[in-house]
Structures are given as structure tokens and as C-alpha cells.
Amino acid sequence: MIEATSLSSPSERPLIVRLRNFVGDTVLSLPALRLLAQHGYRLELVGKGWARGLLEAEGWSVHVRPAKLSDRVAQLRELRQRLKAQDPGFDRRANMLLLPYAFSAALDARLAGLQAEGHAGDGRTWLMRRGHPRRAGRHTLVEYWELACDFLGIQAEPPADIGMTVTQAQRDAAQALLKPQGILPGRFVLICPFANGQVEFLDRSWPAFPEFVQRLHAAGRQVVIVPGPAEVEGAQLLYPQVERLEGISLGVYNALLQLAGVVVSNDTGPAHMAAGVGARLLSVLGPTDPRRWAPWGSTVTLLRRDEGGWCSVDEVMATVDAALSPALRA
Template identity: 80%
Template sequence: MIEARPLIVRLRNFVGDTVLSIPALRLLQSQGYRLELVGKGWARGLLEAEGWSVHVRPGGLRERITQLRELRRRLDAEDPSFDGRSNTLLFPYAFSAALDARLAGLRAEGHAGDGRTWLLKRGLPRREGRHTLVEYWELACDFLGVQAEPPKDIAMKVSEAQREQARALLAGHGVEPGRCVLICPFANGRVEFLDRSWPAFPDFVRRLHAAGRQVVIVPGPAEEQGAKDLYPDAIRLDGVALGVYNALLQGAGVVVANDTGPAHMAAGVGARLLSIWGPVDPARWAPWGSTVTLMRRGPTEWVSVDEVMSAVDQALP
């Protein structure tokens, strides 16, 4: 007899979405499911401290179906009821996610729509006007048949080993714990054809340096050259695993970030976050949590460097 029923959960392909899905994943776990997550390779590092099993999703259709079929066979051997019930929950909205599950013989549930409902065991409602975290939370509630309120904070887990690695990294660069300004100035891609990058970020960092603040940047692999060129005065930490990045964010004095995945990570671990927001509507995508300060003037005007400098000075007197 198994302790918990296995459930395959397909994650979305973006860091921010995965962070925002954590409360829903915990709800599923609390209701007696053992999660078998399928997602991008970085999801393992991001969620390492949560203790969930993460299977890296292959790129090709044939390989994806093979992976899901093998996972299905293993879980069915562990739990005789696996093939007789809903055994997969899809966070992505895409047709392809439902098709993969159907071709693998899984009994999947997910949001209805995008012409994929016929592929699902049950299509669940996608309600309008919800923050993304609430949308994922309600998806889990509908799957479970329960009603509950989402938490005020994500409280993403960070292990002591990750914190120790983060402390060692900062100490190696002479950074004072809890006093640095960690910046997340990159925003990969655009949303609804709108640029999410605060244009004054380089000037802001120059002002921080002139004021004697220690500034830390943790660029992704595709951002390292940009970090060198645009932020030469910042202490650059290259090649950091996402779990250790979580610890760096949690231990920073204050985090200043664009609308980007690391901003959601910062909010997720309870970092003091100044979230610089521009033309994109924050009602759906703003970082979630009680430690977040949203800095936005409106859809056509960004906040000034002086405003953000003042907020940093208040956070780090």
C-alpha cells in the first residue's frame, strides 16, 4: 500500500509561472498526492529545496511521449489505481500539452479551451480577471474538488546548503550580508509587444555605485555579456544555480528587479523586493507576496531613478 497517490504534473516553461504555481503544487501534495513534475531542466534547481521529483521534458514529440509512457508504466506498477483515475494535471494552456498526455495514454485534466478539451479527461474552467497565481490555485482546487483561499506569501523553500553556498559566494567578493542591492535588470522577451525593461536601470546602478552601495548581479548564461557591458561596476556572479540564486535573493538587503523570472523568485523566498513595472498590467503578473513593493506610474511612464533611490535608502538606511 502506497503512502500517497502519484500524480504527474506538467509545469509551464517559464521561471515566473513555475514559482507562481508552487502554492497550487503544495495544495495538491496536502491532499494526498505525490507529485511527479515534468518541466524544463532548470526546474530541478529552482525547486530543489521543495523535495519534489522533477523529470526534464525532452524537446521532440517522440521523446516526450516515450518519457510519459515510461513514467505511466512505473507509476501504474506502484499504484494499481493510477490508470483508472485522473492521473495528470496540466498547468500549460497549450494544445500540445494535452496531446502529449493523450498520446501517452494518460488521463489528464487541465484548463478547457484552445481546441484541446476533447483530449482531456476533464476540461476545467479558466476564469477571467485572475492573477496568475490565483489561476493556478483555482485549477488545483477544481481538480481536487475543494474550496480554499490562496496564501498571502509563497514561502518558497531554501535549503541551508543553498544558503551556505550563497554566503560563501558573497564572502569571496567582500559583500556584506544583508546590505547589498541585488539587481535583476534583464527581462527576456516581450509581453504583448511591450518592453518590460526599465530604461533607467544603468543610470540607477551608476547612482548606487556613486553612493557607495554594493551592487550584485547574477546574470543568466545569455546575459553575462550584457552584464559586463552595461553594469561594469556591479559585482557579477556568473554560473549560479537557481537554488543558490534563491538563497542570494533571500539574503540580499534589497532586490530591485524588472518584470522578470528572478523577481518572482525574490518574492517567492520573501526577499525585500522593489518591482519596477512599466507598460504591462501588473494585475495578472506582478510578483506575489507581502514583501513586494510595486513601483509603477502607469502604462506610459516609468518611475524615476530618484524614486527608486529613495526606496533603496528607506530599505537600507
């Protein structure tokens, strides 16, 4: 068991952490990452290019992971050598934590000479310094949290809210996007209607989203959408009446979510971002298992029928009206 009193300062204990490849998972891993930092580790994160914008306000180093195996290994080797120069004990302890479950994540670390830990399974445990149990029936955030606890040798309860950081500069940039359109902070509906395809053979897109947005428009609501690069055409075709903010970094997107009066979302990465920054979120779920994938936090309202059925437009409209009423009276 690692005691907190035995840990050196963060500058003396660098730790490489391989992030997951999905926005939602990365948001859900934030409490685990903070726990590691609180126990004396200086985090060197390796992930997708968007992770830099998403985590910009957290202050951690983010290294963009290359696509080719040889380049990934070269990157990790270079990072290992640099961190060894900073910390002579780097190679004598576990020095990388793997959040992905994949065999390839462990292989990359092993080929780079790193002593990685992560969840056991997928035939990869022999590649790591130590494999930890992946316990059944856990929410995804709790899985990452427990992995960090196992790595540290402690027991602790995860936080009730993620508390994702948003900087004043990001809020200023978000307000600068809204002001020319006459959109008032706290009074608009931000919609996240795309779910980036199917996961585990489940269609996660609420079929009534276009009808719902038409109802919002008819009711005179200010509605905003922030489409990703692959979603711009769909946003133009399906939601022509909505204010589109395109080409937005994920850090500024976090601020826009926080400034919304209410966010209405499918099971998708921005839903977890909204919950992460403490936005008022209405999470419309169908076949998604909320015990594992529901957005995490005290500002989240789940809208889901029993047995994975979708809520009606009337039900979601009523919840939006209730959420916005206090702001409109102010």
C-alpha cells in the same frame, strides 16, 4: 467533490504535473503544487531542466521534458508504467494535471495514454479527461491555485505569501560566494535588470536601469548581479562596475535573493523568485499589468506610474535608501 478524508497516503497517489516553461510561472504555481501535495498526492513534475535547481529544496521529483514529440511521449509512457506499478488505481483516475494552456501539452498526455486535466480552451478539451474553466481577471498565481482547487473539488483561498523553501546548504553556498568579495548579507542591492525580451508585445525592461546602477555605485552601495547564460555579455557591457556571480544554480540564486538587503527587478522570473523566498523586493513595472503579473507576497513593493509609466531613478533610489537604512544602522 473530493474530500480530504477520502485521500490515500502520498505514496499511493502519484500525480504527474506538467510545469510551465517559464521560471516566474513555475514559482507562481508553487502554492497550487503544495495544495495538491497536502491533499495526498505525490508529485512527479515534468518541466525544463532549470526546474530541478529551482525546486530542489521542495523535495519533489522533477523530470526534464525532452524537446521532440516522440521523446516527450516516450518519457510520459515510461513514467505512466512505473507509476501504475506503484499504484494499481493510477489509470482509473485523473493522473496528470497540465499547468500550460497549450494544445501540445494535452496532446503529449493523450498520446501517452494519460488521463489529464487542465484548463479548457485552445481546442484541446477533447484530449483530456476533464477541462476546467480559466476565469477572467485573475492573477496568474490565482489561476493555478483555482485549477488545483477544481482538480481536487474544493474551495480555498490562496496564501498571502508563497514561502518558497531555501535550504541551509543553499544559504551556505550563497554566503561562500559573497564572502570573498566582502559583500555583507542584508546590506547589498541585488539587481535583476534583464527581462528576456518582450512578452505580449510589451517591452518590460526599465530604460533607466543603467543610470540607476551608476547612481548606486556613486553612492557607495554594494551591488550584485546574477546573469543567466544569455545575459552574461549584457551584464559585462551595461554593468561593468557590479559584482557579477555567473553560472549560479537557481537554488543558490534563491538564497542570494533572500540574503540581499533589497532586490530591484524588472518584470522577470527572478523577481518572482525573490518574492517567493520573502526577499525585500522593489518591482519596477512599466506596461506590465500588475493585476495579472505582479510578484506575489507581503515583502513586495510595486513601483509603477499610472497608465503603465516608468518611475524615475530618484523615486527608485529613495525607496532603496529607505529599505537599506535599518540594515546599515544595525
